[in-house]
Amino acid sequence: xxxxxxxxxxxxxxxxxxxxxxxxxxxxxxxxxxxxxxxxxxxxxxxxxxxxxxxxxxxxxxxxxxxxxxxxxxxxxxxxxxxxxxxxxxxxxxxxxxxxxxxxxxxxxxxxxxxxxxxxxxxxxxxxxxxxxxxxxx
Amino acid sequence: xxxxxxxxxxxxxxxxxxxxxxxxxxxxxxxxxxxxxxxxxxxxxxxxxxxxxxxxxxxxxxxxxxxxxxxxxxxxxxxxxxxxxxxxxxxxxxxxxxxxxxxxxxxxxxxxxxxxxxxxxxxxxxxxxxxxxxxxxx
DNA sequence: ACAAAATGATACAATTATAGTATCATATTA
DNA sequence: TAATATGATACTATAATTGTATCATTTTGT
Ligand code: FES
Ligand code: FES
Numbered sequence: 001x002x003x004x005x006x007x008x009x010x011x012x013x014x015x016x017x018x019x020x021x022x023x024x025x026x027x028x029x030x031x032x033x034x035x036x037x038x039x040x041x042x043x044x045x046x047x048x049x050x051x052x053x054x055x056x057x058x059x060x061x062x063x064x065x066x067x068x069x070x071x072x073x074x075x076x077x078x079x080x081x082x083x084x085x086x087x088x089x090x091x092x093x094x095x096x097x098x099x100x101x102x103x104x105x106x107x108x109x110x111x112x113x114x115x116x117x118x119x120x121x122x123x124x125x126x127x128x129x130x131x132x133x134x135x136x137x138x
Numbered sequence: 139x140x141x142x143x144x145x146x147x148x149x150x151x152x153x154x155x156x157x158x159x160x161x162x163x164x165x166x167x168x169x170x171x172x173x174x175x176x177x178x179x180x181x182x183x184x185x186x187x188x189x190x191x192x193x194x195x196x197x198x199x200x201x202x203x204x205x206x207x208x209x210x211x212x213x214x215x216x217x218x219x220x221x222x223x224x225x226x227x228x229x230x231x232x233x234x235x236x237x238x239x240x241x242x243x244x245x246x247x248x249x250x251x252x253x254x255x256x257x258x259x260x261x262x263x264x265x266x267x268x269x270x271x272x273x274x275x276x
Numbered sequence: 277a278c279a280a281a282a283t284g285a286t287a288c289a290a291t292t293a294t295a296g297t298a299t300c301a302t303a304t305t306a
Numbered sequence: 307t308a309a310t311a312t313g314a315t316a317c318t319a320t321a322a323t324t325g326t327a328t329c330a331t332t333t334t335g336t
Contacts, residue, residue, distance in 0.1 A: 003141065003227035004249070006324065012245065027282065040326050047284065060333025063282045089141035107150065107268045111142070114259050121252050130245045144295065165311065178297050185313065198304025201311045 003118075004076075007083045010037050011045050012076065015054070015127045019071040027064035045083075052082050071128035077119060087122070089115040141256075142214075145221045148175050149183050150214065153192070153265045157209040165202035183221075190220050209266035215257060225260070227253045 013035055018026050028046055032039045046065055049055040054074055055065045067074075080087060090111045151173055156164050166184055170177045184203055187193040194206045205212075218225060228249045 002229055002323095004230065005322090006229070009228070009230055016245075029282085038325060041324070043283080044325090050283085057283060058333080059281080059283050059331075061281045061335070063333070065283090090147070091140055091144075092142065092147055105268075107154075107263070110263050110268070114256060117259075118252060118256055121255075125245070125248050130243075130248070140294095143293090167311085176296060179295070181312080182296085188312085195312060196304080197302075197310080197312050199306070199310045201304070203312090 003089075004080065005084055007041070007045055008076075008080050010035075010042060011049055011079050011083060012127070012130070013037075014042065014046065015049070015067070015071070015074060015079070016130055018055075018065060018067055019127055020131060024066040025058060025062070025064045026066070030064070048082060054078070054082075071131065072126050074127045075123050076125040077123045080122065087115070087119055089118065141227075142218065143222055145179070145183050146214075146218050148173075148180055149187055149217050149221060150265070150268070151175075152180065152184065153187070153205070153209070153212060153217070154268055156193075156203060156205055157265055158269060162204040163196060163200070163202040164204070168202070186220060192216070209269065210264050212265045214260045214263040218260065225253070225257055227256065 014031050014037075017031060017035060028039075028043050031037070031046070032042055035042070046055065046057075050057045050065065050068075054067070054069055056068045057063070057065050077087060092105075092108050092111055152169050152175075155169060155173060166177075166181050169175070169184070170180055173180070184193065184195075188195045188203065188206075192205070192207055192212055193203045195201070195203050215225060230243075230246050230249055
């Protein structure tokens with residue numbers, strides 16, 4: 001029953017780390033060392049973030065990853081969507097034949113409401129909002 | 139990324155159904171037929187609800203399950219706890235060595251806040267609050 | 277040219293959670 | 307004592323999560 005899976009979490013932490021460094025470009029290995037995450041797993045995550053346009057990558061010596069978007073513009077929901085698909089708290093949506101309440105289901109309505117609020121709040125969390133004060137904005 | 143798993147969902151719907159009927163005692167088979175859920179799965183769920191004190195059961199002809207607690211006192215979080223364990227949106231709690239931010243992690247704080255709010259809202263959803271108007275209170 | 281340093285692509289594997297099944301035992305009622 | 311119901315419990319299947327591992331490609335510096 002996790003809302004945030006580990007690859008999302010790793011991704012967020014990696015983005016935070018990159019955003020905080022003075023250098024723009026950070027190599028995967030540096031991230032692995034600094035954040036102590038499984039190497040191959042993080043590499044895959046970084047590749048995905050690159051493909052999705054949140055990171056730019058460069059090969060060869062001195063290469064690595066840099067933010068492609070400012071830290072203030074990357075939201076938690078962005079990252080979640082990439083690694084976990086569309087956000088949905090419940091799958092309470094049964095075939096009509098399955099459920100006598102479906103046409104006017106209060107449970108569904110209530111859950112949907114909560115879902116909306118949660119998403120709104122997650123959307124308000126950006127990478128820069130997670131960084132310690134003083135580092136923000138970058 | 140589901141907040142509510144199917145056994146929780148089935149349990150809630152079963153509780154709703156039982157609460158709505160005029161008879162107090164409803165057999166497992168009647169629930170299976172009416173709600174069109176997998177028989178064995180629902181039986182297991184009903185047994186669990188019984189063990190946890192939300193249903194009373196009686197064997198033999200005319201037996202079945204009845205609410206042990208009034209519908210207004212069974213919350214969604216109650217049911218979730220039974221079938222999904224303690225509610226936790228994120229496992230963002232790494233070993234100290236893993237994460238430079240852990241001592242003062244804004245992400246953790248923000249997630250925890252959201253978590254609290256979600257739990258509060260889920261707690262406000264009771265079985266009777268899900269039933270159609272007019273059936274309430276039973 | 278060539279080696280070193282990096283990422284890109286991709287296939288594979290392990291673990292865990294979810295979802296569901298099946299069987300036999302036990303109690304109750306008619 | 308047969309029928310009806312739940313109790314206990316072990317088993318299986320599927321899917322999601324969490325990784326690993328390998329080889330290819332690009333870039334840089336000597
Ligand atoms: S759609 Fe069936 S109870 Fe909500
Ligand atoms: S505990 Fe590490 S970023 Fe939150």
